[in-house]
Structures are given as structure tokens and as C-alpha cells.
Amino acid sequence: MVADRIPDTKAEALALLAAGGGPVVSGGTDLMVKRRRWGGLTPMIPDKAVYVANIAELSYVKKTGGSVEIGAETPLAVLLDHPFTPALLRAAIRETAGPGIRNTATLAGNLVNASPAADPALALHCLSASVRLESARGVRTVALSDFATGPGRTLLLPDELLTAILVPADDAWKTMFVKVGGRKADAIAKVSFAGAVKLDGGVLTAFAAAFGAVGPTILRSFAIEAKVIGLSPADVRERLTDLSAAYADVIRPIDDQRSDAHYRKTVALNLLADFIRSI
């Protein structure tokens, strides 16, 4: 019975997963579409699936230490209006799907779905967020940059539940989010960009650039980012050509039914240039 698979508490959910339950269904906005069948038939979701959207204790936003902690089952619509939501994440959620989907979709689903075109995931990547993975065996925290290993693939183990997202809370970030979709709402990104920079005493003390839909996973290059730390904005702008060339080497998009590789790469680099000019 499906009813047996709708736990009210995290502990129940972990117990179901420990007993071989799964997959986990969060907001269901990706899974219901992927597994849909002929109209009138229920989607092909296994009987042992665990539906976690009802777990109240996983729906919250709080500040803890240096982080904003977001319960994995918090709907995107709640985050859109929450005062603690980081500005870059808010900007990404504003451009995610439409109101109906945002009412039920969650960050956990967005991250575990591991689409390189995901909007909230791109913002979280850029902000160096991490995820808390819990199981009956224990708890671990994984950096988002390590979490996704390919389209739809992550480090999440079958008995683990993504319970929280931890975003380093820092109001000093200056950020930019640009989604290039086929249209202005209800679109999947053809290419997207999130940038975040911190300045102190006239030099960059932090710099992050994340690219969406240009490879199998969301792309960040810590090696390239490290090159600009300590430079002044004017210095960075001067090195724009070199930086673009460095990113051009690692951005490897594909042709598909939504766009083509040349466009994606060109626009990704245009957005990077735009961000660097804005610093």
C-alpha cells in the first residue's frame, strides 16, 4: 500500500529505506513526468517507493552558525519568499518552472535529480553549498561539487535520505544569475550561469562561477577560480581573454533538441564576461 510508504517522520523514512524501500519521492515534479504512462494510469513508480514530502520536520529554514540550513522538503515556493534564502538562490528559484511546480518541488529533488540544467542547484553550487545525507547507519555531509557524478547520478546511497542543504551564509557576496531558456517561464535552461564574488580592500577574496547545461554535471573550475583570488577587479577584467580561454577548455556542451553546442559555449562565455565586467 502506498499509504505505508508516506512516513511522517525522518526516523520512519530512514527505517523504510534501511529495510530496502525506495526510490525516494520528494515533490515528484521530475519523477511523475519521467515515469508517466498513458493517461488514467498511475506513473510507473515502484510500490516500495518512499514518499517524504509529508515529513514536517524536514521543512524549515534556519540560520545555524555560519550557514543557512534548509530542510530538504521545503517547497521552492516557500524559499522564494523566505527572508533567510540567499539572494542568488532566490534569483534562481524565481526562474524555475512556474508557480504550480514551485509549490511542490523541493531542493532535495532538484539536487538528487542531478540535471546539469537545474536552476536552484546551479545557485547552490556557486555558493559552495553542501548536503546532509542521513541513513540508519549515520550522517555525512558532502560538498555539492562532489555530489552529482553525472546526469541523474549522485553519491546518494540507496538507504540514504538527503535531509538538509547547508549554504555558507554570507551577505557580502555580490552575485549574478542568468538563465537562458527557450522562453521566459516554464522553461529548461539551454545554458545558465551563476557568479558570486567577494571583495575586500579592493581585491577579490572569493570568486565562484558555475555553468549550467554545458556538460554532464553543473560545472565549476576551482583551478581557474583560484587564479583570480587576490586580484583587483580591474586586473580581472584585464585578464578576461585568458579566463575565457581557460573556461573554453573545460566547457564541453552538446547538441540536443533544445540548443546546440556552439551556442551554449558562446553564450556561457558571454555570461562569464558580463559577470566579470560587472565586478
Added chain:
Amino acid sequence: MTDISASIVRRDAAAKISGRAAYVADLAVEGVLHARTVRSTIAKGAILKVDVPPLPEGVYTVDHSDVPGENGVKIIFKDMPVFAEREVRYIGEPILLVCGPDKEVVDEIARTIVVTYREEPAVFAWIDSKAHYAYHKGDSDKAFQNAARIHTETFETGYQEQAYLEPQGMVGYPEADGKITLVGSMQCPYYVKNAVLGVLACDDAGIRVIQAETGGAFGGKEEFPSLTGAQVAVAVRKTGKPVSLLYERTEDVEVTTKRHPSKITLSAALDADLRVIGLKATVGLDAGAYLGLSGVVLSRALIAATGAYTIPHLSVSGDAYRTNTVPTGAFRGFGAPQMFYAVEQLMGHLAASLGFDPVAFKRRHLARQNDETSTGGRFRDPILLPSMIDDVLERSDYKRKRRAFAKDGAWKGIGVSVFFHGCGFTGSGEATHIKARVRLEKDADGRVVVRVASADMGQGSSTALAKIVAGVLGRPADTVFVPHPDTDLAPDSGPTVASRTTMIVGGLLARAAAKLKEAWVDGVVQSAEERYVQPDFIRWDEEAFHGDAYPAYSWGVTAVEVEVDRRSCAVTLKGVWSSYDVGTAIDELLALGQADGGVTQGIAYGYLEKMEIRDGRLRQRNFTDYVIPTASDVGPTDTVFVDNPFAYGPYGAKGLGELTLIGGAPAVTAAIEHAIGRRITKIPATPENLLELIEHGQD
């Protein structure tokens, strides 16, 4: 604004807003069998074998061998089979239906049926012409020989999907007397009926067709429901049970008709005064695997070869090519959007190369009252284009923007299109093929029921027709009823197509209402009928493509302003200004709904809606990948209707439905060209194409 234009509450508003309106998927039929279609997975080949697993009790397959009559769907010809028999010609071609009471079981069986093919090389190139037309006017050879200048360009347009609200659906059930009733989402109940009569080989009383509530059609439910209607009728005949065939969205996009891709080469000959005096046009359309309506679509495209301009010397020819792809068919505009896109672009490019403002150049060529049409007919009625253009330029602030945007490299642009639509069927179609009839039925309480075959599919025809009848009768509109058409109750007033419903059917109803009013006796049941009679002045020679192709013409001017993002080439609509001459707008709000919906669909055709086929398979099969505009994508619209009553239309009305789409693509393309300083010859002008043009294109 005349009285008739003052808006009333739409007849369908309450049912639709409350959710009571019953679309085809809402029909609950006791004991219904759900049908699933097994389709070709290859683009061309012979069917060697169909392996069907043992069927449980009560589950059926229905294929070509179950067709009692002819295995061909009558559209114009019967070239498309109801079910593929020995060969398949496109990916998605229907081979058989699986029908059963339990969807789970039907779905499973449909998946396990194995069709074995001998695959043959598919043809995707445009080499197999199945319809060819040509016509000439004046002496184009001489015009080109003496030309001061000749300009030639080739334009390409892509597919467009109708994207109606609910996918195709048809439900059929047997009546006690052996009759089969079909209820479905459709535009043309009598098209369905006539197609099914031949397929079942039954007499006229054997089939009844009723239109279910229909949430948009745009031509997509013109001829396609004849196929599903025939399939369901055969299934009902075989099983003796009710059968429901409802498409999913992806299935619908993959296998239903869409707008013909085109390739149009235009050569213009200019005289020493830099006027276009000669035009040669070569038009190619991709008909897909079966010709269907493609020949008629082609003829409407060819007749529009001169755009809204008078060009004395013409040589026009075109072909509709058969390929191993999904059949193309009717779509709002019916060949005209492709042709107007090409002509408007040609005129804009000519203007640019000659140093004219594009609108000024177009003005030099505008068709005027009493001019000869492209086919040697006559524009008999006043043409108000000059003042309509003035109005659109003023409202859009065109002249200032045109200069300002060009100067500061703002990546902003504004463009204007000028266009017409021939109202009603091409040529003598109304008189020779359709022969429309209408009937009014009055009961003892003075309520009047309008019996027509015209389908309200969201465009508001039930409201417009009620207003016309009530207006002529001089009675309140709420005493006049326009039910969904039912072929057992309504005479054949023709299909709901070709912008003919208000003008032709509404015109017949106005005459019937005048008759009824004349004979009106309170408390008595009465009726009145009318049938179409062609006005004497319309003369059309089908063979020679000569004469009056249409009884009337509606005209339009549209300006579009865009901003192009210089990082992503994404286009944002900043404003849309239009002026339309539809004779008289029968209901101003309804007309605005048609106008704003139409221009949005036309603009999206120009810059947004991209559908490609690779190896016979569509790459964009749902609304995630096939991008139609959302409310966020539509710019503000500012729409004006000018009064120019047509003597033969009810209250002076002409055609409205298709006109408003036609100017969208050329106007938005001209605006984008203005913004990026590059020439566009292919739509949709997607950001990917614009990037390519910016990198390698021609100024």
C-alpha cells in the same frame, strides 16, 4: 463602433470557467473500451508480420482487415489508409488499435505487439511532387528582360504545431438501431461523417457525428479527426461496444498534422523608378507522407505571391512534395503565412538595398481598390491600408524608434508587416464543393435554435452567430441558442475553416433570420432555411488559376518592437501594434481575443516555435522542447479594428480568424533584423540562428 460590436458575455464562458464544459476525455461512457494505437517505428518499409500475443477475453485488435468499406480516409483524395496494410510511410503511421476495458491490460498488449518490417530507404528530400500548380499574369519574361534591377532570394519556414488545449480524441458507441455515433474534438463534423461513410460502406443514416467541447483547433482538428473517427467507427463496428481513442500530448505532437515547412524562391524585377513590376515565385511545401489538404494549402500560398501589393507581371509555380514524414495539413493561415513571410522579407530587403525605409517602400506598391488581384480577379471593395499604416506607425512611434534604434546600437528593433487574407474557400469551393445550408428552429415560446455544422472551438462562433441571428430578429441574444453541431440535427453548413464561419455561415443565418422574422407568428413552431448562392460577380477558373480567388479580403498591418539580449541573442517582445480590417467586428472582445491570440501565434512562428525532423523522427515532441509562448513571453498588444463593412457579410463582417496570425512572423523578423543589423531568410529566427547570423551573416 456599431451596436453589433458591443460585447456580450461569451456563451461558453460560464461552463468553461466553472469546469462544467465536457471535453471529449470527460465523457463517461458505460462499458467503454479504451483504444491504444500501435504505430510504425520506421519511416518507410513493408509490413511483413504483426505478432499479437494471445488476447484476454474482451480485448480486441482492430486493423485494416476489419474495415468493411474502403481502407482510405476521404480528405480530398483517399490516399491515406485508415490502418496501414502492406506498407508504412512515416514514423507513427497507425497500424492497428488495441481495445479493451482495462487500460493497464491494453497498454501492456500494445507494448508487446511486434511488427516485423522490411525497411526501405526513406525519402526526405523534396523530389516527389504530388501537387503542382502554376499561373501567370502579364508578361513576366518581358518585365525581367527590361528590368533595371533584379533581386532574388530564397526563404525557408519550419513546421508549426497547433498546440490546442486538449489532444485529439474521439469516442464512438453503437446505437440500438445499428447506427454508430461519434463524439469528438473537431472542427468539421461533416468531414468526419463523410470519411466514415466510405470506410464503413454504410448509408447516410448509419453515422452520427457530434462535436464535443473543443479547446482550440487552429486547423489541427480540420482533417485529422476524419482519421480517428474512421478508426473508432471501425472498432465500434467490430466490437459492438463503445470505444474511446484519446491521444496523449507526446503522441499527438508526433503523429498529427502540422504547418507545412516551405522553401520559397522569389525574384523581383524592378523598373527604372525602383518599383517592383515583375515577380517570379517558386514554392515548395513538404506534404509529408500523404497529400491530404496539401494541394489546397499550396494554392492559397501561390495566390498570395504578391503579398498586399499590386505587381503587374507574375510567374508563379509551386509543388507539394511527398516525403516519409508525418503528414502536414491545415493550420490557421493555410499556406498564406509562409508566402507572406517570404514576400514581406523580400520587400524589406529590397528597401534596405535601395536605401528606402521598408514601410515607405511597401507603400509604393500597396494594392488599391479596383486593382487586379494576382490571379486576374478584382479587389472590389475599399482598401484602407494607407490609413491603417499611418495609424500603426503613429501608435508604435515607428519613425522615431526606427532612427533611434539604428543609431545607438541598442539591440532594439521595430518592424512592420502588411498583409491580407482571402476570406472563405479558395475559388468556387463554396458553390461547387460546400453548398452550405443552415436552419433556424423556433419553438412555441419564441426560442430559436441555430442548426449549423460550425464548431465553436474556443474562437467564440456560438456567441457571434447568436448575436447575428438575435440582431436580425430584433430579439434578445439569450433567446437564441447555438448548440454544438450534431449531424443528425444540423444541416451541412460546411467545415469550420477558412475564416468562413462568421462571413459565410453568419451571412446565411442573417438571411434565414430575416425570413423567419418576416414569417414570425408568436406561439407557433416555425423554421427557416437558407443555402449558399454564389454572388454573380465571383468568377473563378480552377484550371487556369484565373479570376476571383476569394469573394472578399481582410487586411492587416502589424508592428512589432523587440529587444535582443546581446549575450544570448534571446528576443524580448516590447510591444505589438496592429490594425485590422475585418469589415465589421461582430463582437469586439471576441475579435480582440482572436486578434491577440493570432498575432501571438504568428510572432511565435517567426522567432520561437522550432520543430525539426531528423531521419523522419521529430526532435521536439512535447511542450518542454517545443517552445510555445507563455504569458510572460507576450508583449503588450495594442489592437484596433477599422470599420469597412462588406456588402455581402452579415452586418458587414468579413473573415477574422486567420488574418491576425499572418503578419506576426514577418513583423517580428523585420524587427529582429533591425536590432541585429543582419538579414534573416529562415524562420524561426531562434537565438541559435541569430548568433550564427551575427557571426557570419549578411548586413
